[in-house]
Amino acid sequence: MLKGAQNKLEYYLKNNKRYAVNIVSKLIEIPTVNPPGKNYEEMVCFLEKECRKLGLATKKYVTPKDVLNKFGVRYGSKRVSLVADLDAGAGKTFHINSHYDVVPATDKWITDPFAAVIKGTKIYGRGSEDMKGNIASVLFAIKALKKCGIRPRINIQLSFTPDEEIGGRTGFGYLAGMGFVKADYAMSEGCSGNHVSMGNKGVLWAEVEILGKSAHGSTPHKGVNSFERMNMLVNEFGKLKNKISKRKTRHNMQDGVSKSATFVMGGFLEGGIKVNVVPGAVKFSIDRRLIPEENISAAKKEIEAVIKKFNARHKDSKVSIRFISQEEPAISGKDDVFFKVVSDAVKIATGKYANFSVMPGATDMRYFMWKGIPSLGYSASGGKKWHSDDEFVYISSLIKTANVYALVMKDLA
Numbered sequence: 001m002l003k004g005a006q007n008k009l010e011y012y013l014k015n016n017k018r019y020a021v022n023i024v025s026k027l028i029e030i031p032t033v034n035p036p037g038k039n040y041e042e043m044v045c046f047l048e049k050e051c052r053k054l055g056l057a058t059k060k061y062v063t064p065k066d067v068l069n070k071f072g073v074r075y076g077s078k079r080v081s082l083v084a085d086l087d088a089g090a091g092k093t094f095h096i097n098s099h100y101d102v103v104p105a106t107d108k109w110i111t112d113p114f115a116a117v118i119k120g121t122k123i124y125g126r127g128s129e130d131m132k133g134n135i136a137s138v139l140f141a142i143k144a145l146k147k148c149g150i151r152p153r154i155n156i157q158l159s160f161t162p163d164e165e166i167g168g169r170t171g172f173g174y175l176a177g178m179g180f181v182k183a184d185y186a187m188s189e190g191c192s193g194n195h196v197s198m199g200n201k202g203v204l205w206a207e208v209e210i211l212g213k214s215a216h217g218s219t220p221h222k223g224v225n226s227f228e229r230m231n232m233l234v235n236e237f238g239k240l241k242n243k244i245s246k247r248k249t250r251h252n253m254q255d256g257v258s259k260s261a262t263f264v265m266g267g268f269l270e271g272g273i274k275v276n277v278v279p280g281a282v283k284f285s286i287d288r289r290l291i292p293e294e295n296i297s298a299a300k301k302e303i304e305a306v307i308k309k310f311n312a313r314h315k316d317s318k319v320s321i322r323f324i325s326q327e328e329p330a331i332s333g334k335d336d337v338f339f340k341v342v343s344d345a346v347k348i349a350t351g352k353y354a355n356f357s358v359m360p361g362a363t364d365m366r367y368f369m370w371k372g373i374p375s376l377g378y379s380a381s382g383g384k385k386w387h388s389d390d391e392f393v394y395i396s397s398l399i400k401t402a403n404v405y406a407l408v409m410k411d412l413a
């Protein structure tokens with residue numbers, strides 16, 4: 001019986017792929033380019049219609065002005081999100097989130113980025129892989145369950161949100177923060193194939209300023225060279241960097257990406273105005289990535305301690321720091337049953353054992369992970385050309401990903 005349902009689903013998905021191809025094509029052809037955020041209302045209108053065709057109850061949410069202002073969103077479409085429910089009358093809910101915005105496209109594409117172009121096994125278009133293809137897979141999964149007469153034993157809730165490409169605070173972050181979405185288990189974009197993501201590193205960005213004293217280049221004794229001070233400070237930070245890079249997460253990292261915490265200096269660098277002037281002020285950036293075992297507050301303290309010591313030792317210069325961005329690392333809440341259901345689904349759909357790992361970059365799932373909700377990242381894939389020219393998604397991946405989602409919806413309870 002169980003096996004029968006599996007086979008039925010697979011058969012249906014393989015033989016009705018036109019549905020997924022059609023949906024992803026239509027999604028690509030609504031250019032929801034962000035920034036500034038275009039055609040959002042048109043997109044939500046389309047998605048709402050498709051969800052209703054599948055029997056889902058829909059509700060729209062508009063992110064209010066004050067929230068947009070708070071996060072510096074001043075241009076573009078109204079920020080509208082869609083939540084769609086398939087109520088099974090169950091106590092628990094399985095939530096699947098997708099962002100529908102895409103990054104802009106250059107003029108270097110071989111195809112029109114906003115016309116879905118099918119070439120062999122691939123569909124080209126901006127957002128095909130990140131992550132409109134996945135939206136098609138999720139809808140296809142629900143359609144397949146219906147057509148195969150399989151009723152999920154868990155409530156299914158979908159959300160389609162904007163602004164992931166600018167951090168998600170005015171999209172999924174807003175919905176999750178307001179409690180407009182619910183989840184006992186959740187999935188959203190992430191790895192693909194037999195890889196499933198279960199968290200991401202944290203980020204701390206800072207700008208460090210060293211104030212010395214400018215003077216004429218011929219009389220350096222009258223000044224304090226902030227550039228030379230920076231050099232000394234960078235050496236001190238180098239010791240911290242060594243310490244930090246020895247910290248390794250106990251979790252798997254995707255594709256062998258570093259398991260270590262990282263510390264990068266000088267991505268941004270500014271100072272000095274002229275060859276014959278002792279530089280009075282310089283600035284440089286720090287990009288600190290945290291493993292899931294670390295936290296922002298401790299990471300800040302470590303950096304600040306170096307500065308405090310440095311300032312105490314060099315009274316004639318002044319180092320200050322400004323933290324410009326900070327996000328805690330995220331890791332999925334533990335739930336053996338959920339992990340097993342996803343793992344089994346991946347094995348059935350791809351023929352390979354699932355591999356759970358932490359991603360270096362963040363997705364909107366972190367808003368659920370921070371709440372301790374078991375949340376995993378899995379999405380349809382192409383050439384891993386997210387955000388670059390000639391992005392595409394494999395048609396076979398749309399089908400397999402739909403199969404994974406359908407199996408998870410069928411088996412979770």
Ligand SMILES: [Zn+2]
Nearest residue numbers: 130131164189
């Ligand atoms: Zn994305």
